[in-house]
Amino acid sequence: MNQHSPSVGRLAPVTARGQRSRLRLLRAAEYVFGQKGFEGASIAEICRRAGSALGSFYTYFPDKKAAYVELVDSLGSRLRSELATAVEGIDDRLDVERAGLRAFFDFAARHRQLYRIVRQAEFVDPPAFHRYYRKLAAAYSTGLAKAMDEGELRVLDPEIAAYSLMGMADFLGMRWVLWETGDLDHVVDGAMDFLTGGLSVPPAKPKLATAAKRTTKRITKASLHAHR
């Protein structure tokens, strides 16, 4: 009942040839769906790109939507697994955040269709869309909660923190990975600066307050002008 039950029609390939065809089709689908959107993509174009005949698509997928959903799930689990790998063995939790952010940007750069495919999923198959973010958020929340328990992070609501951090990564990636490839190191540093210390001005030592504030401001503003 779960994944590919070959009960109705034959969907899971049996031979090596079949596996190859299915994979070619899926890869082509990732490209075309990402390029044109779900509705805009035609099975014909996917097949052309995969080097298969029109009918072959239906040997492996019951319909257009099924292929799409599989793509969303697959992108989700590939992303989660890459993030887990990128982060494993890192002790300091802030370094985990940095590595995770970096890995996300890398993934997005390698799968420029990621955003478009996932976002379209909201219309094609809402459950798949939810799954994608909920699974990511669940793993993230757990990690954050543990770090908070261990005193590695300030104690916050882990789920709120997880969605906040996911949102940051999402928008930063959209802006600096997809729209305008810039100095990603600078973006990662800037993001880490923000998510580490927040927006509010740390209470300065009372006596020197004004002077210290002024100095900090000048220095950092100058360094910011180096970019952009």
Added chain:
Amino acid sequence: MNQHSPSVGRLAPVTARGQRSRLRLLRAAEYVFGQKGFEGASIAEICRRAGSALGSFYTYFPDKKAAYVELVDSLGSRLRSELATAVEGIDDRLDVERAGLRAFFDFAARHRQLYRIVRQAEFVDPPAFHRYYRKLAAAYSTGLAKAMDEGELRVLDPEIAAYSLMGMADFLGMRWVLWETGDLDHVVDGAMDFLTGGLSVPPAKPKLATAAKRTTKRITKASLHAHR
């Protein structure tokens, strides 16, 4: 050349009746596009919902896409204007952030199609999609930069901060306004807690470090359990 040049055909309504019709059509379009997506929505359904005949749509819009783009632009400027209003007169910058977040959630709650319409725009008309976020980000960045200049906020790259904050708001709204309406006050408080102070544990007074950490942890975890 700019907005509605009635050069080819009559697109801008002249009489009050026309204005009403156009508005009814636009409202219906907001609903139907939000519900079914751009491709999934049919002009016929929009007209049915608006109580107009099929042909009337083309009295006011050159085609399906034009109506969509107008919707995206309109949602964008309505949002920006509501945010500006919600925030004007507030002095403390962190209170501005709080009020802005709250206002965004309210807007999203009142326009449950906002997310779906804006996200679809990426496929329907990429320029409209970019405009939406870029205009928001530009206004936001400017405000943040000013607050930083005035020493109200820690100095960060304003554009990175703007996209980070937009991403947070976007994801928190998706999760707690659209998916599961929960205790929004708690979400706003949690988000403010995060964006104010960041993730990292503030350096404790050396002598009491361990004890203090423990205590904080117990208290806050207990209070967190009150929710969810």
Added chain:
DNA sequence: ACAGAAGGTGAATGCTGATTCATGTTTCAC
């Protein structure tokens, strides 16, 4: 009260593209 403009109507046109199917080709277990 009438002309002409603005607004309204919905059947008809045309195109696009998902899905099916009858038929050919390849693979592989034996």
Added chain:
DNA sequence: GTGAAACATGAATCAGCATTCACCTTCTGT
């Protein structure tokens, strides 16, 4: 080597719209 199961093929089917158009109704100024 052979036959059944797997795969592959692409023309044909079919349904769903966007858009057009020829004609009707309601205003508004004079």
